[in-house]
Amino acid sequence: MRCLRILVAGMAVFVWFGFQIAQLSAAPTAKIVEVKGEIIDTWCYLSGVMGGPDAVVGTAHHTCALWCAAGGIPVGVKAEDGTVYMVLKVKGEDPLAQSDTILELQSDSIVAKGEHYIRDGINYLVVAEVVSNAGITNKNHDDFGVVPGFAIPELN
Amino acid sequence: MMAMKNLAVLVVVALGLVAFAGNAVAQDYSKGSNAKTFGLSGEQKATFSGKVVDIHCELSGDCPANCGGGNRTLGIVRASDNALVMVSKSAQFEFNGAADDLLPYCNKNVDVDGLLIGDDPGVKSKIYMVQLIRETGQTDWEMAELWTDAWKKRNPDSSGEGPWYRRDERVAKQLKKEGYLGLGLDVDKKWIAENQ
Incomplete structure (x- = not known):
């Protein structure tokens, strides 16, 4: 009988613990952060569809990054520690709005300030302000060429 | 008697840990999937059901009408585990996202088939390429390839x-x-x- 009570109590504790975890997962709260990093095309970077991660950033991949951003693929900030933040808004604009804001930042090295959310392993950033913008500093086209190769029609 | 009690406590803790680990480990959603594969990083075929959501709304409570009307990144809250799955890519291979394919199902329950992608250490979860979608309860799938037609209308x-x-x-x-x-x-x- 005592064992049964312990078993039931244990299960109750476990259910409560699981519920708390689920609540944390479902309702993240934002923190205000500053993130220093490069604006990237997250699909090419994470999928490896066009090569390794060092080839699908910077000048080598700039034109493709413009295509992907205009194509509605989520833009991200790759921070200096390697963390990728998915950008949900930039300076009050939704990311898929038909404006130039995100395209003008593509491949740039920036410091972004905004709300940081994390849910189910993905970091999200609502960029309130681009604190600084050094432009494109990752000049990797001499190492990788242009990725994909057809990005520059004159080379085909 | 004390030994029995300790044993019972240990059993309860062990069962709890096993159950928790079972939930925490990524589930296999490949059963029944007909998704095309491309050999992408961390690629896994995945078919599942869930609700289409505006990700920004889901996280922050800032919720414009109709999931942002195509201006926002959309995702799916997976029914089986309540995970928010970021849908980054449609079935088209012309640098196209998936918002146009998900938007008709804003806040509706759907079944999807596609690929979970990614194993980068900077992103501790996979993103999704949707290839097929249907409202839950329907039998016919729709190809997730609305983007280029939507672009023509926008341009x-x-x-x-x-x-x-x-x-x-x-x-x-x-x-x-x-x-x-x-x-x-x-x-x-x-x-x-x-x-x-």
Whole structure:
């Protein structure tokens, strides 16, 4: 009988613990952060569809990054520690709005300030302000060429 | 008696840990999937059900009508585990996202088939490429390939030959201003001459 009570109590504790975890997962709260990093095309970077991660950033991949951003693929900030933040808004604009804001930042090295959310392993950033913008500093086209190769029609 | 009690406590803790670990470990959603594979990083076929959501709304409570009307990144809250799955890519292979394919199902329950992608240490979860979608309860699948038609409607003046990304006015404006490499037209000109 005592064992049964312990078993039931244990299960109750476990259910409560699981519920708390689920609540944390479902309702993240934002923190205000500053993130220093490069604006990237997250699909090419994470999928490896066009090569390794060092080839699908910077000048080598700039034109493709413009295509992907205009194509509605989520833009991200790759921070200096390697963390990728998915950008949900930039300076009050939704990311898929038909404006130039995100395209003008593509491949740039920036410091972004905004709300940081994390849910189910993905970091999200609502960029309130681009604190600084050094432009494109990752000049990797001499190492990788242009990725994909057809990005520059004159080379085909 | 004390030993029995300790044993019972240990059993309860062990069962709890096993159950928790079972939930925490990524589930296999490949059973029943007919998704095309491409050999992408961390690629896993995955079919599941869930509710289409505006990700920003889901996280922050800032919820415009109709999931942002196509201006926001959409995702799916998976029914089996309440995970928010970021849908980054449609079935089209012309640099297309998935918002146009998900938007008709805003806040509705859908079944999807596609690929979970990614194993980068900087992103501790996979993103999703949706290939097929249907409202839950329907039998026929729709291919997730609405983007290029939606682009034509958004850009009625972008005429000419070639794929959309060669004709898109916003892309053309950036390329005209900063070049293919993003460093200016003079850098482009010199580099192209050296590499032709």
